[in-house]
Amino acid sequence: MKLKWRYRKHLRKRYGRLIWIVRKRKNRKGYFKSNVRAHHRKSYRILVANEYIAAYLAKKLGLPVAKVLQARVRGPRGYIKRGLVSVKANARKVIPWKKAKSYVKKKPQKYIKNAKKLARLVAFDAWILNPDRSNRNLILYRRKSWKKYKWYGIDHGISLFGNPDKWNLRKAKKKFSCKKAYKFCLHTGDKKKQRIPYGLKRFTRENRKQLDKMVKKIQSLPTSEIKKAIKRVPKGCLKKSEKKFIQKVLQCRRKQMKKALKRVSKRFA
Known part of the structure; x- marks a missing residue:
């Protein structure tokens, strides 16, 4: 794997991972994510699996997400780190939801395309067990100031299998039950609730039909597409038993989507 991306700036550390801003030729930028501990293989492979599966499923359901790829980057002290790059939109203005003006958040339909x-x-985050759709993990961008923003999602690193540092297949199998698959983060043991960016609770409540449409899309998504999403994970990142388990989780939650959304919707009030 060649060193195609170059370190530009340290952004932050969270969940045992560091995040850098990196740059490629032709001024392409991205966010590089890697484990703080250099040789923690299990954590890295589960992180990769979470990101690749979530990105594939989102695209199949018509939701825009950042392109994710593996990369090696030389850090500020000269050492090389292996991790994932979420490619940044090539636009004049790219901002996280957190930095959007209040009027944009209050009336997304007026200022944001689609x-x-x-x-x-x-609904998608509920399905893939993503607890971290924070104000930083939803990106707005536009090429010209008078145009509407477009958007895409990033950072699905603790969805699906949960926090990579805490993943344990034996414990997950013991906790998971198809009958209770509507409960959030059941198999990981996490007590996290699904986060929703500021302003989107009200917007989702007002656009309940769109939520229901996504539930139908998820429930009609063929099992073959779930299998394809899992196959997209780079070779060597998932064991056969882990592939089988996460397929079961997604299939069971697909059946329980209405129940799962009912739990999430209580927070819209």
Whole structure:
């Protein structure tokens, strides 16, 4: 794997991972994510699996997400780190939801293209067990100041299998039950609740039909597409038993989507 991306700036550390801003030729930028501990193989392979599966499923359901790829980057002290790059949109203005003006958050349909899909995002996150759709993990961008923003999602690193540092297949199998698959983060043991960016609770409540449409899309998604999503994970990152388990989780939650959304919707009030 060649060193195609170059370190530019340290952004932050969270969940045992560091995040850098990196740059490629032709001024392409991205966010590089890697484990703080250099030789923690299990954590890295589960992180990769979470990102690759989530990105594939989102695209199949018509939701925009950042392109994710593996990369090696030389850090500020000269050492080389292996991790994942979320490619940044090539646009004049790219901002996280957190930095959007209040009027944009209050009336997304007026300032954001395909804003209705933002309501669908809540259902998707519920399906893939994503607790971290924070104000930083939803990106707005536009090439010209008078145009509407477009958007995409990033950072699905603790969805699906959960926090990579805490993943344990034996414990997950013991906790998971198809009958209780509507409960959030059941198999990981996490007590996290699904986060929803500021302003989107009200917007989703007002666009309930879009939420229901996404539930139908998820429930009609063929099992073959779930299998393809798992196959997209780079070779060597998932064991056969882990592939089988996460397929079961997604299939069971697919059946329980209405129940799962009912739990999430209580927070819209």
